[in-house]
Amino acid sequence: MPADQPRTLSVGFVPGVTPGKWVARWRERHPEVPLELHQHDDDALAALREGSDDVVFVRLPVDRAGIHLIPLYEEQPVAVMSRENELSLYDDVPAEELEGGILLDVLECGGPKSAVEVAASGAGVVVLPMSLARLYARKDAVHRPVPGLVPTTIGIAWRTEDESDDVEEFIGIVRGRTARSSRQPSQREAPKKSASQKAAAKKAAAGDQKGGKQSGKPGRPSGPRGKRR
Numbered sequence: 001m002p003a004d005q006p007r008t009l010s011v012g013f014v015p016g017v018t019p020g021k022w023v024a025r026w027r028e029r030h031p032e033v034p035l036e037l038h039q040h041d042d043d044a045l046a047a048l049r050e051g052s053d054d055v056v057f058v059r060l061p062v063d064r065a066g067i068h069l070i071p072l073y074e075e076q077p078v079a080v081m082s083r084e085n086e087l088s089l090y091d092d093v094p095a096e097e098l099e100g101g102i103l104l105d106v107l108e109c110g111g112p113k114s115a116v117e118v119a120a121s122g123a124g125v126v127v128l129p130m131s132l133a134r135l136y137a138r139k140d141a142v143h144r145p146v147p148g149l150v151p152t153t154i155g156i157a158w159r160t161e162d163e164s165d166d167v168e169e170f171i172g173i174v175r176g177r178t179a180r181s182s183r184q185p186s187q188r189e190a191p192k193k194s195a196s197q198k199a200a201a202k203k204a205a206a207g208d209q210k211g212g213k214q215s216g217k218p219g220r221p222s223g224p225r226g227k228r229r
Helices: 020-029 044-050 095-100 112-120 130-135 165-174 195-212
Strands: 009-013 035-039 055-059 067-075 077-082 126-129 141-145 152-159
Touching (some): 067 165, 130 141, 152 165
Antiparallel strands (some): 067 152
């Protein structure tokens, strides 16, 4: 393994992200390089910048200083509320309907899990990405899509100075490249030969070909030929 590659690939992610399919592909293609997963309830970028993670899945927007970031997919925003809340009667909650109620602030509640608990108590409504609403689902709470709101985005980030093949390989897997893609580091061609190396190889091949040739057709037995009668 090249010296610039991490011995173990460390992948971090925020709650709501399910990296299982990409991890499975990595382990299938590169069983020789262990992959570790770390969920970060707070700031996943801190683990990336500190070097404890090689790549992280983050929820945008984030501070992009010193990192590469590729947006991957969008998340549907939903309203989470008590089952007794009248908004639960909607299949899709119109965005303007949220203006008349009490909207809970996720940070003031202590995070998305606590916000769902507060909403379930009937104290208000909290808007979250659907993945988080499902992750922290409760029997006394429901969630409904809010089509009029801007969706959130999940992306993958890595340090700008990190040029290891393992990181590039994992990014390629996340972006959907196949195992035989020429853009994957594991499928790159061997370094091209120099002119002198090509000449030496050509000379050796010519010598092998000459030595392998037969020196002529099998000769006939010597002596006088018999006359035909």
